[in-house]
Amino acid sequence: MFGGIGPEGQRRLGQAHVVCLGCGALGSVAANTLARAGIGRLTIVDRDVVEESNLQRQVLFDEDDVRDALPKAVAAERRLRRVNSQIDVRGLVADAHHANIEALIAGADLVIDGADNFETRFLLNDACVKHGIPWIYGACIGSYGLSMVVIPGETPCLRCVVEGAPPPGLTPTCDTSGVIGPVVNMIASIQCAEALKLLTGQAHLVNRDMVTVDVWDARVQRMKVHALRDLGACPCCSHRRFEHLAAEHASQTTTLCGRNSVQISFPDDHTIDFDAVSARLAAVGRVQRNAFLLRCAIDTYDVTVFRDGRAIVEGTREPSVARSVYAKYIGI
């Protein structure tokens, strides 16, 4: 056994509860690693469905999952139960937003960031700082990635370091730049190594720098960020103003990283009547459905609707177009 963990550390891992928020590229590598490490309780939250283009980097999924149109959280849970039957793995098909993020991470000892957008990360940062839950930022694009550990009360939080999201359209996305598996594996592995230290009670060993990796440059750097917390200017961790949690109107549309798609979601609870919706949609396009979702090809769009009313409109990156398609064929 690795001396840095030891029998006592392994026992602690078996009692730990980790939430993977997002199970795309980073999240699937991280969940796989943590399940095999023996994390006692693993909750995997993801809003998305496995698609063929995911398979190049999202290691938990396969072509069967694509064919069956399985939600990633469901596919991940099934896979990881076969990997390690001694742990409790739960997949939650859900979109994290300001009204549910605190419930999603409640009781977690640590959260792994597997999100694919800034909005979710700032929301996660607010929730984790508010509740004193450590979380580990990770993000990738192309061959480049970043990671940073946030220990509320000890280290800078995300908003200390990244003061705000870039304006829309400014930065490259998975749509424009792609992302390669090696950097995903590097960043998720760094996230997991730090997680293992924290979960075994060794916070003093945690790297407090921002780590950047570029696998195409074969370059790994550690950049100092720890003093940013001491500036006392952070609205989140210095002033405890949780602006993202307090959003009166959650963003209802999100352009999805890596695909020509827009998600439409609703903060309030809804339950979609699949029978009624599929009967209506059958007149306009071919409908496919399973227990979790309903999918229909309409004009140049593929619309996937989940039980809670959330939809992914594939075929556009324009929120207004997606809203129009939703309103026209699903009904708001």
Added chain:
Amino acid sequence: MPSVIVFIPGPLRPYCAGRAELPVDADTVGEALEVLEQSQPALYRNVCDETGAVRRHLNVFVNTDNVRDLDGVRTALRQGDVVTILPAVSGG
């Protein structure tokens, strides 16, 4: 005037013809950015906003120190320093 290297991470290289390192002569970080405004305008627009402030999703480091811990864009540069412009990214 010290000669320094501005290091450009991968996500920003499309805005400077793919170059990873840009040699610049400048006394301060702010002066280095002004040089980029002239020599690499597309890159500059991605790094600084319309008011000339460094955009909020980016951090600028001199060697491994964040300039916000130093004197911001007034941070003095020395011969051979490496100025790294580090963008946060959103993919996952």
